[in-house]
Amino acid sequence: MATIPGFPVLVVTILLAFACTSCFLSFSTVSSSAPATLHSTTSDDTDLQALLCLKLHLSNSDTAGAWLHGAVTRQCSTAAGLLNGHIPPELGSLNRLFYLNLSYNNLMGMIPSTLSSCSRLRFIDLSTNLLEGEIPSSLVSNKTSQLQEIILSNNKLHGRIPDRLGTICSLSALLVANNTLTGGIPASLQNSSSLEISALNWLLLSQNNFQGAIPSSLGMIPSLEQLDLTFNNLSGTVPASLYHKTTLTYLAVGTNRLSGQIPYDIGFTLPNIQTLILQGNHFHGQIPASLGNATNIQVLDLRDNSFQGTIPSLENLSSLTELNLGMNQLEAGDWSFLSSLANCSQFGSINLDRKILKGELPVSTGDLPRSLQVLLLTENQISGTIPPEIEHLTNLTLLYMENNLLAGNLPDSIGNLPNLFVLSLSQNKLSGQVPSSIGNLNKLSELYLQENNFSGLIPRALGYCKNLETLNLSCNGFTGSIPKELFTLSLLSEGLDLSHNELSGDIPLEIGGLINLDMLNISNNQLSGTIPSTLGSCVHLGSLHMEGNLLHGKIPESFISLRGISEMDLSRNYLSGEVPEFFELFSSMMLLICRSTTSKDRYPTGGIFQNIGEVVFIEGNKLLCARSIHLPQLPLFSEVR
Template identity: 35%
Template sequence: MERNFSLSMITVSLTHFLLLCLVVAAAAAASNNITTDQQALLALKDHIIYDPTNLLAHNWTSNTSVCTWIGITCDVNSHRVTALDISQFNLQGTIPPQLGNLSSLTTLNLSHNKLSGSVPSSIYTMHTLKFLDFTDNQLSGSVSSFVFNMSSILDIRLTNNRLSGELPKNICNYLPHLKALFLDKNMFHSKIPSALSKCKQLQQLNLQFNNLSGAIPKEIGNLTRLKGIYLGANKLHGEIPHEIANLRNLEVLVLGMNNLVGVLPAPIFNMSTLKVIILMNNSLSGSLPSRIDLSLPTVEFLELSHNRFSGTIPSSITNASKLTVLALGDNKFSGFIPNTIGNLRNLERLSLPNNYLKSSTSKLSFLSSLANCKKLRDIVLIGNPLDGFLPSSIGNLSKSLETLVIANCSISGNIPQAISNLSNLLTLVLEGNKLTGPIPITFGRLQKLQGLYLAFNKLVGSFPDELCHLARLDQLVLFGNKLSGSIPSCLSNLTSLRSLYLGSNRFTSVIPSIFWSLKYILFFDFSSNFLVLLGINLSKNNLSGDIPATIGGLKDLQFMDLAYNRLEGPIPKSFGDLISLEVLNLSNNKMSGSIPTSMEKLFYLGELNLSFNKLEGEIPSGGTFANFTAESFMGNEFLCGLPNLQVQPCKVSKPRTEHKSRKKILLIVIVLPLSIALTIAITLALKSKPIECGERSTVFALKSFEAECEVLKKIRHRNLIKVISSCSNDDFKALVLEYMSNGSLGDWLHSSNYVMNIFQRLNIMIDVASALEYLHFDHSTPIIHCDLKPSNVLLDENMVAHLSDFGIAKLLSGEDESTMRTKTLATIGYMAPEYGIGGEVSTKSDVW
């Protein structure tokens, strides 16, 4: 019995010993795993070269527990790292391969940083990973096929990086649980793999803004759980497959900005779950179903612009009560705009430009109906034969309305004063109609108005002083009417004004001298009026180029001050025709050549200052020149003349030099129609259009040509395009720019015929950044490019980047303003969100 008891004790002791060993081993294993996780995270920290808030530097330390670090989540039982989320930390650096050692990780979120380099293949061996988010970084290279072998993954988000290459043909062979795939805003180029249909659980597919080509695979119709398809802004072609109508859970269909053709499959209009349909900028045809309210009962966003759709707008569309955006512009729709369109109480944007739409009554009763749409912000009806007059009920439209465009619509009658009730209006475009009567003085109440376009009508009366109350007005276009009287001096109150077009009217009297206090003005046109210009003061600016010879036509000019600029070239001989001139100051410029003897005819010239230029040759001695002293000519080393002028004596045999070769930069154009008129700005070009305008108002759509000239003549930088000259006559306007032998960055990025190495890409990025730094911070007035994209970055023979196309550039107009609002849109796909949505631009818009 004792022997049995001893054996029993030995057995118990061995059991306890073995249990103790297992506990110790487990503890050791856990310790090693935690250590492995710590080492992987510290390796990531070591690969971060910029941590602006020092979160990792101060928090991720080896003497604290990994599970207490910022962005780290651990399992309560195993103490292993299960989630890493350091999104939006603005970190710069690369992803180390050691990160793949986080073998228990289920969530990896490094989004919204500035991480670069390639994604290590070790990341794709993390077989427990369910959520992978690298959105909004600078990651490059191709996506390894291993990423599509992560059998546990549910959500892959690689949006807005620089990833390239082809999408693997077996993309969904080993992703049985994948629910979301976001590869948009990269540089992938290939066809869309038909194997996507094997991702049976897929709910969101986003491949927008790549270079994908080919047809949309019909197999996509097998993904019956899909809720969102985003394939816009690619190079897809062919027809939209009927099989998409099989997707009974689909809520969002985005196929815009491709090369799709053919009739839109009718079954798509029977997808009762659809909320968003975006098909703009294709070549699709067909018509809207007669009972669209029944076939698309939940639709909220319908964007079919820039296609070939035809037929009528069915009145049943007004029963689609959830509709917020209805955009059918630039198609072939005809018939009447439904008078019941005001039933769309949630409507925020109505855009129907450039169709063949009419109003069922001359009172434009559909406009009165829209008064029920209290959320309405934009109405664009340009280029439709409405053939009516504006009702006074237009003043009952939504107080939220910001844009009202009814141009080239054959509208007649007076402009209703009630428009002034639209207190939040930013842009009002009524040009190219048959409007008569005066400009309503009540317009002075539109305190937020930035753009007023009334050109090419039959408006009469005077320039209302009340317009001078519009302190935020940026564009004022009254060209081509029958306005008369004087131009009020209160124009100087419009301190934000950049463009003023009063040409082809019947204004009389002098141009108010106080007008020159508008320091941000870029363009103004007073041509084809009956004006008398008495004075010009453009001193202390950055004006460059030659003074045009046509300036001699200003017979009544008494005062001219162009001092402290960068004007060059000779003094025009036509200065001798300024017979009323009393004061002339051209000092502190770069004027060259000789002083023309024709100026001896200026009998009223009492003050002359040509000092500190590069003039040469003999100083005239006739006429009033006999009365001028040495101060008028000092600082011109090569002038010669009489001893009392303190210049060198002239050599008798030395011929006079009237002209020198010079660099031509378009600066001032002065035209002389019926009487003397002045246009300071770049001559209007012939192409482009205003805000969706018709041909009659083309002259104002050409502001982009003028804007480019005005911006380019003020800037100098090695990474900005250089203007060599200009070509200009009545039928043709062009800039001559420095030739860039390597084309545009867009050519190199989006063509298989060009290949750039990583160093060339880096240098181009630095060049563009240097150009933006100059525009934003080193120029006297910050300039916002507003349309930064690869096709506007030109490359010279040494692959040095030069930023071009300043057609819609903006100047920040106030010393304490960092943003401004505009309705001029840049290229879709390259606009910052706040620019595309609300028209807000800033230096950050360019950086985005």
């Protein structure tokens, strides 16, 4: 069974077996064949009273379940998320309690120190609650010296990890991730004499405020398999002992202030490593070629460091699923590293963004594993054309190649990527017409082609991309009219940007079909005719830019329906008539740009018009007028978006 990072196998198994159980209390008892004694009866009464107290202190106790009598176990269970309130100290009276799981609830307050009285307690899981305060040092006592798993992740605990936790020889898992704990790694974990008999397999301390150096003695824990120190304030270097810890399968020290170089032989000294996360630090030097020999590795994340040199071959990493080398100072060389990934049959994601990679994107891009879902090559200096062979990556869902030097036509084969969800090719030098095959991408949600040199007509086939939520074709050389098929994309919600092209003709009446659209920008074209009244049906519009066209006529009365709009720019057109007084009622309006006229014209005085000259700019439509206040001539205001 696959395990979830951050949870031991045993706990995962239990949580799956009791998927609807968030409070599970088990008790070891005498054999059913043993005669009943006064002592056992007294213990039963004590346990029963403690459970009744627990039920009383936690709200929604009517759903807490029944007190089940049995020869082997007694348990109290309740559905996840139903418990509120504080954990009562009387819980410490359950002297036969060995497994306590109150995870995934809304429990508040502090962890009761009385748990130290539970002499048979082996497992504590209080994760994903709202618990505060410090981890009680009394949690570790002579009575609880047999604790095996302590899981306190995802709470609001603060303070230091008690030193005494490091003295529990039977402890196999300590999970305190995602709290606000401070200080350094407990001194007791740096005591090699205690570590020699330690059973610790999982040590997950991520997302806290731990400081100081990583103790080298962590590498002496005999059976350590998973170590997660990410998202802290640790400094210094990674101890050599950790780079030589052969039992490690998961080593994550990302997002700290660590420095140093990766040892040249790491691929041999960590033979069982499956996940290596060093991102967000100050590591430097070259990526060791020996990493290509770490044949069990699945996730390699070296992002956001200062690594230099050529990316080495990774052809032996057949289990690799995720590679993130972005935000470094690496070089592609002859791009042979890309073809070396062809053997990674489970490969799902490759991030090579913001690295100053140079050269032409090779044809071998199409030889990447068919399993690849994410290809991120943003903000490099990649030149040449997009290879048509990219069509072989049929499982690709996210393709980001913006802000490069790519040129030439967008290959027709781009339409053969049936699972594509995001296609981002903006800020390149692509030219020619957008192929009609793009209409085959019926799962496409976001399309970014802005700031290229595309020309010709906007393909009507885009109307077949029924799942589009964002479409940006701005800052190109598109000509002709806006195809009405675009306005059948009723799921367009984030934005439609056709600005800064050479589009002409009337705005189709079908524009009213964009009923979920938030941002519409058709500015700086050569559109003519009147503003269609159907635009008033786009009631979710928050931003409307139509400036810099050849539009004439009146502002439609239907605009009264656009009550949620925050900015509107209709300037530099040939509009006439009055500025509608209903604009005074638009409480969300932060910016209105309509026209500039002679000083004799008057405008509304309420609402946004009270801030005239700050958020209201009335310029560029010489025949537009209104009935109220006197306004001076304003300078030309044009905002490129």
